[in-house]
Amino acid sequence: MRINVNNKEHAVDLSGNPSLLDVLREQLDLTGSKYGCGEGACGACKVLINGIPTPSCITPTVSVQGKKIVTIEGLENEGKLHPVQEVFLEEDVFQCGYCASGMIITATALIENNPNLTKQEIQDAMQGNICRCCTYPDITKAIAKAAEQ
Ligand code: FES
Numbered sequence: 091m092r093i094n095v096n097n098k099e100h101a102v103d104l105s106g107n108p109s110l111l112d113v114l115r116e117q118l119d120l121t122g123s124k125y126g127c128g129e130g131a132c133g134a135c136k137v138l139i140n141g142i143p144t145p146s147c148i149t150p151t152v153s154v155q156g157k158k159i160v161t162i163e164g165l166e167n168e169g170k171l172h173p174v175q176e177v178f179l180e181e182d183v184f185q186c187g188y189c190a191s192g193m194i195i196t197a198t199a200l201i202e203n204n205p206n207l208t209k210q211e212i213q214d215a216m217q218g219n220i221c222r223c224c225t226y227p228d229i230t231k232a233i234a235k236a237a238e239q
């Protein structure tokens with residue numbers, strides 16, 4: 091089957107009905123999306139599917155045919171980081187960084203849909219993303235700053 095990832099078509103092997111996360115990491119070498127819970131609960135594996143942040147660990151690859159997938163690697167443009175990535179770096183948000191790609195993917199979609207976010211709206215929208223290092227206050231601050239910009 092062919093799937094569209096980061097604006098490129100890729101031929102992938104669906105033997106064993108792999109999850110989208112497995113295909114991204116093991117067949118396409120896109121390792122920015124991380125495996126955390128494997129149950130759709132932590133957000134570490136989130137990618138955009140037709141613009142919607144989605145846990146790729148519970149998404150069968152067969153279900154994404156004809157859809158547009160964007161991973162953390164696909165956010166940069168011609169070698170330049172996405173503005174949301176820039177702000178997260180400037181603010182030195184993360185500790186271990188394991189949650190970073192899922193956080194940034196979710197934040198990017200959130201800001202694109204509503205740049206006038208309240209703190210509560212940010213916190214509500216980020217509930218599906220867990221940070222084991224508890225950097226939530228810095229994450230919320232960075233999202234507010236990125237939205238402002
Ligand atoms: S690894 Fe996919 S949501 Fe946790």
Ligand code: FES
Nearest residue numbers: 185187221222223
């Ligand atoms: S920075 Fe460690 S899990 Fe978020």
